[in-house]
Amino acid sequence: MPLTYNIPMFSILLVLMSAMVIPFFSKKSWGLNLIRGVEVVVAALSAVLLVQLSGAGESFTYQMGHFPAPWGNLLRCGPLEALLALVFSLVMILSLCAGAEDIRRDVRADRQGSYCVLMQLLFGSLLAMIYTDDLFTAYVFIEIAAVTACMAVVAKESGRSVVSAIRYLIFSCLGSGLVLLGIALLYCITGQLLCSSLEQAVMELVATRTYSLPLVVSALLMTLGLSIKSAQFPFHAWLPDAHASATTASSAVLSGLVLKGYLIILLKLILRVYGPSLLATTYMDDLLFLLGLTGMLFASVAALRQEEVKSMIAYSSSAQISYIFLGLGLGTDAGLIAACYQILAHAMTKSMIFSGAGAMIRASGGGHYWSQLRGAARRAPLGGLAFTVGGLSLCGLPLLAGFSAKYCLAIAALDAQWQTAPALFGLAASSVLNAMYYIPAILAIWGRGKEGERLPWKWEREGALALFLLCNVVLGTAFGPVRDLIEQGLNLF
Amino acid sequence: MKNHNVREDWYHRFLRWAGGEEPEGAEGPEDPERAEFQEYLEYIEAHGYMEFGAYRLMRFRQRREKGLEDPRGSLHGPPAPEPEPVHPPRHHRPGKLRNQILLYRVLSAVIVITLAAIFLVVTMNLPLFGRADSPAVNEVSQRYLEQGLEETGAVNAVTGMILDYRAFDTFGESAVLFAAAMSTLLLLHSPKSRMRTFRGPDQVLSQVGRRVLPVILLFGVYVVVNGHLSPGGGFSGGAILGGGLILASLVLGEERMARMLPAPRTSKITVTCLLAYGLMKGYSFYTGANHVGWEVPKGIPGAILSGGFILPLNLCVGIIVACTMYTFYSLFLEGEG
Numbered sequence: 001m002p003l004t005y006n007i008p009m010f011s012i013l014l015v016l017m018s019a020m021v022i023p024f025f026s027k028k029s030w031g032l033n034l035i036r037g038v039e040v041v042v043a044a045l046s047a048v049l050l051v052q053l054s055g056a057g058e059s060f061t062y063q064m065g066h067f068p069a070p071w072g073n074l075l076r077c078g079p080l081e082a083l084l085a086l087v088f089s090l091v092m093i094l095s096l097c098a099g100a101e102d103i104r105r106d107v108r109a110d111r112q113g114s115y116c117v118l119m120q121l122l123f124g125s126l127l128a129m130i131y132t133d134d135l136f137t138a139y140v141f142i143e144i145a146a147v148t149a150c151m152a153v154v155a156k157e158s159g160r161s162v163v164s165a166i167r168y169l170i171f172s173c174l175g176s177g178l179v180l181l182g183i184a185l186l187y188c189i190t191g192q193l194l195c196s197s198l199e200q201a202v203m204e205l206v207a208t209r210t211y212s213l214p215l216v217v218s219a220l221l222m223t224l225g226l227s228i229k230s231a232q233f234p235f236h237a238w239l240p241d242a243h244a245s246a247t248t249a250s251s252a253v254l255s256g257l258v259l260k261g262y263l264i265i266l267l268k269l270i271l272r273v274y275g276p277s278l279l280a281t282t283y284m285d286d287l288l289f290l291l292g293l294t295g296m297l298f299a300s301v302a303a304l305r306q307e308e309v310k311s312m313i314a315y316s317s318s319a320q321i322s323y324i325f326l327g328l329g330l331g332t333d334a335g336l337i338a339a340c341y342q343i344l345a346h347a348m349t350k351s352m353i354f355s356g357a358g359a360m361i362r363a364s365g366g367g368h369y370w371s372q373l374r375g376a377a378r379r380a381p382l383g384g385l386a387f388t389v390g391g392l393s394l395c396g397l398p399l400l401a402g403f404s405a406k407y408c409l410a411i412a413a414l415d416a417q418w419q420t421a422p423a424l425f426g427l428a429a430s431s432v433l434n435a436m437y438y439i440p441a442i443l444a445i446w447g448r449g450k451e452g453e454r455l456p457w458k459w460e461r462e463g464a465l466a467l468f469l470l471c472n473v474v475l476g477t478a479f480g481p482v483r484d485l486i487e488q489g490l491n492l493f
Numbered sequence: 494m495k496n497h498n499v500r501e502d503w504y505h506r507f508l509r510w511a512g513g514e515e516p517e518g519a520e521g522p523e524d525p526e527r528a529e530f531q532e533y534l535e536y537i538e539a540h541g542y543m544e545f546g547a548y549r550l551m552r553f554r555q556r557r558e559k560g561l562e563d564p565r566g567s568l569h570g571p572p573a574p575e576p577e578p579v580h581p582p583r584h585h586r587p588g589k590l591r592n593q594i595l596l597y598r599v600l601s602a603v604i605v606i607t608l609a610a611i612f613l614v615v616t617m618n619l620p621l622f623g624r625a626d627s628p629a630v631n632e633v634s635q636r637y638l639e640q641g642l643e644e645t646g647a648v649n650a651v652t653g654m655i656l657d658y659r660a661f662d663t664f665g666e667s668a669v670l671f672a673a674a675m676s677t678l679l680l681l682h683s684p685k686s687r688m689r690t691f692r693g694p695d696q697v698l699s700q701v702g703r704r705v706l707p708v709i710l711l712f713g714v715y716v717v718v719n720g721h722l723s724p725g726g727g728f729s730g731g732a733i734l735g736g737g738l739i740l741a742s743l744v745l746g747e748e749r750m751a752r753m754l755p756a757p758r759t760s761k762i763t764v765t766c767l768l769a770y771g772l773m774k775g776y777s778f779y780t781g782a783n784h785v786g787w788e789v790p791k792g793i794p795g796a797i798l799s800g801g802f803i804l805p806l807n808l809c810v811g812i813i814v815a816c817t818m819y820t821f822y823s824l825f826l827e828g829e830g
Contacts, residue, residue: 001782001783006783009775009778013778016664016771017767017768017771020671021764021768023761024764062782063781064782065658065774065778065782066780066781066788067644067657067658067781070632071633071636073659073662110683114675114676114679136662137665140662140666144665144669144672147676155679160544185615185619188619188628190628191627191629191633201628211619213614217611217615
C-alpha cells in the first residue's frame with residue numbers, strides 16, 4: 001500500500017489532535033496560528049492525494065486498525081473526496097485569515113483559545129464526514145459538527161447571536177435525532193452500518209420485497225433530518241439569524257462548509273446505500289427536486305426583503321443549497337455532477353462574500369444596514385471587490401464559479417424527463433431574483449456615501465480575499481477539467 | 494356520562510389552546526427581568542431588530558422623559574404609576590405569529606399525531622428484537638462474540654468492541670464530550686468569577702457523604718480499571734467517578750474543589766487523555782492498516798495487564814467522562830452565582 005493512502009486517516013487525526021493541543025498554550029494568538037498552519041498542511045496533503053488518485057484513476061479503502069471492514073471502521077477515498085477535502089481546507093484557511101481581526105474583536109480575549117479549539121474540531125468533523133464509509137461514524141461526527149457550529153455562532157455573545165444559536169441548536173438536534181432514527185431503522189432491518197454492505201442488503205430487501213415500509217421511512221427520515229441540518233427551504237428558519245449574527249469567520253465557514261458536510265452524507269446515502277433505482281421507485285428524487293425548486297424561488301424572494309447585508313447573504317445561501325437539491329433530484333449522473341460542482345462553487349463563493357461583507361462592515365464602523373454601507377466598497381476596496389465578484393458569480397456572470405455551476409445544472413436538466421422545463425424555469429427565475437438583490441447591493445456599496453477612513457491594509461485579510469478571488473475565477477474558467485475530475489470521482493465513489 | 498364530560502372538556506381546552514389562550518395560571522411572569530425581556534422580544538418582533546442593551550437604554554430614556562422611575566426597586570419615594578402600554582397586552586403573541594396562532598397550533602398537533610402514527614406502524618413492521626432470525630444477528634456480531642476474546646484480548650466483549658474493533662467511533666464520542674465541555678467553558682467560565690461563599694453543607698449530607706465518598710470513588714476506579722474483564726469500562730466508570738467528584742464538591746465545598754480542580758486544569762487533564770488516546774489509536778490505525786506488525790502484546794486474557802491498549806484507553810475515557818461531568822457541574826454552578 002502506498003504511503004499516501006495514509007493521508008485521510010492522518011489528516012483527520014492531525015486536525016482533531018491539533019485542536020486538543022490548544023488548551024496548553026498560554027499565549028492566545030498561538031491557537032489561531034496553529035490551526036491555520038495545520039489546515040495548510042492538510043490542504044497540501046489533500047492536493048498530493050488528489051493528483052495521485054486522479055492520475056491513477058482509482059479509489060481505495062483504508063481500514064482503521066487491525067480488523068477488516070464490517071467489524072472495524074473504514075475510510076474510503078477517491079478523487080472526489082480528495083478534491084472536497086482540498087477545497088474545504090482552502091476555504092477554512094482563507095475564512096480564518098480574512099476574519100482573523102473580527103475574531104479578535106468579537107470574541108473575548110480569554111475565550112479565543114476555546115473558539116479556535118471548536119473551529120478546528122468542526123473542521124475535523126467535516127473531514128471525517130467526507131472520508132467515512134460508515135453511517136455510525138458519520139453520525140458521531142454530525143454530533144461534533146452540531147455542537148461546535150452552535151458555539152461558532154454564540155461565540156460573539158451579542159443578544160441576537162445567543163437567541164439565534166438557541167434556535168439553531170433546537171433545529172440541529174431535531175435534524176440529528178431524525179438522522180439517528182433513520183440509521184437505527186436501517187440497522188434493524190439490515191444489520192449493517194457500512195455503506196457497501198448496506199447497499200447489498202438493501203438490494204436484497206428490495207428484490208425480496210421484505211421490510212419495504214421501514215426501508216422507505218428510514219430513507220425519508222434521513223433525508224428530512226439532513227435537509228433540516230443543511231437548511232433546505234421549508235426548514236431554513238434557523239439559518240438567516242444564525243449566519244447573520246455570528247462573527248465573520250464563523251459565518252463564512254458555516255455557510256460555505258458546514259451545510260455542505262451534511263449534503264455529502266446525503267450524496268453518500270443516495271449513491272452508496274439506497275441506489276438511484278430505489279429512489280426513483282419511491283419518488284424520493286422527485287421530492288428532492290421539488291424541495292430544490294421551491295427553495296430556489298422562495299428563499300430568493302425572502303432575501304429580497306432584507307435590509308441588512310448579512311441576512312441577505314444568509315437567505316441567498318438557502319437558495320443556493322436548493323440548487324444542490326435540484327441536482328440530486330434530477331436522478332441522472334449529470335445531475336449529481338452538477339450538484340457536486342455547486343457544492344464546490346458555493347463553498348468558495350459564499351465564504352468569499354461573507355468575508356468581503358465582513359471587511360466592509362468593519363470599514364463602516366460596525367454598521368450592517370444598507371444605509372450605513374453606502375460607499376463601503378470605497379473604504380475597503382478589496383472587500384468590496386470580493387462582494388461584487390461573489391454576487392455577480394451567484395447571478396451567473398460567465399467565467400465565474402457560480403456560472404459554471406449553473407451551466408452544469410442546465411446541461412443536466414436538458415437530459416432529464418419531465419423535469420427539464422421546471423428546472424430551466426427555476427434556474428432562470430432564480431438567477432433573475434439573485435440579480436435583483438445583488439446588483440442594487442453592489443451599486444449601493446460602490447456609490448458615493450459619507451466619507452470615511454479607509455480600512456488599514458492588513459496582509460492577512462487582503463491576501464486571503466485576493467486568493468478567494470483567484471480560486472473563484474479558477475473554478476469558473478477551468479470548467480472542463482473540474483467537471484471531468486468530478487465525473488471521474490463520482491464513477492469511483 | 495362522566496366520560497363524555499371529560500372528553501368534551503379536553504376538546505374545548507384544546508380549542509381554546511389552539512385559539513391562542515394560555516393555560517390558567519400562566520398569565521405573566523412575575524420576575525421583572527423576565528418581563529422586560531418579553532417586552533423586548535415583542536418590540537423587536539414588531540419594530541425590527543435591535544440589541545438588547547440598546548433597547549434597555551431606549552426604554553430608560555423614554556421613562557426619564559416621562560419623569561418615571563425605574564420600575565425595578567426604585568430608591569426614591571413610592572413606585573411610579575404604570576406607564577401606558579405601548580404594545581398590546583402580553584397574552585397576545587407578537588407579530589406574525591399572532592395572526593397564525595390557530596393554524597400553527599393545530600398544525601403542530603396534526604404533525605405530531607401523524608409522526609407518532611407512522612412510527613407506530615413502522616415499529617409493527619420491524620423484525621422482533623432478539624430473535625435468532627432477525628437481520629441484526631449476522632456475521633458481524635457473531636465474530637465480535639466468538640473471536641472477540643482471541644482478537645482483542647478483552648474478556649468483556651463490549652469493551653473489546655468499542656475500544657478495539659470500533660475505536661475510531663469511540664474517539665469521536667470522546668471528542669463530542671470534549672467539544673461540549675469546551676463549549677460550556679467558552680460560555681460560562683470567566684477567570685475572575687466571584688466564588689459564592691460556602692455556607693457549609695447540610696449536616697446529613699456532610700456526615701453521610703464523607704463516609705460514602707471514598708467508596709464511590711474507589712468503585713469508580715474499579716469499574717474503569719477492570720473494564721476489560723468485567724461489565725463496565727471507561728464510560729460507565731467515568732460516570733461514577735464524575736458523580737463522586739460532584740458529591741465531593743457538595744460535601745467539601747466548592748472552594749476547596751475549585752482549588753484542587755480549577756476549570757483550566759480539568760480541561761488540561763481532559764486534553765491530555767484525549768491526546769494519549771489519539772496517539773495510541775493513531776499507532777494502531779497506522780500499523781493495522783499498513784500491516785506493519787509490531788502489535789501490542791495482548792497478555793493472558795483475564796489478567797489485569799492484558800488486552801493491549803484497552804486498559805490505558807479505558808483509563809483515558811474514564812477520566813474524560815469524569816472531568817466532563819464535573820466541568821458541567823462546576824461551570825453551571827459558577828454561572829448561577
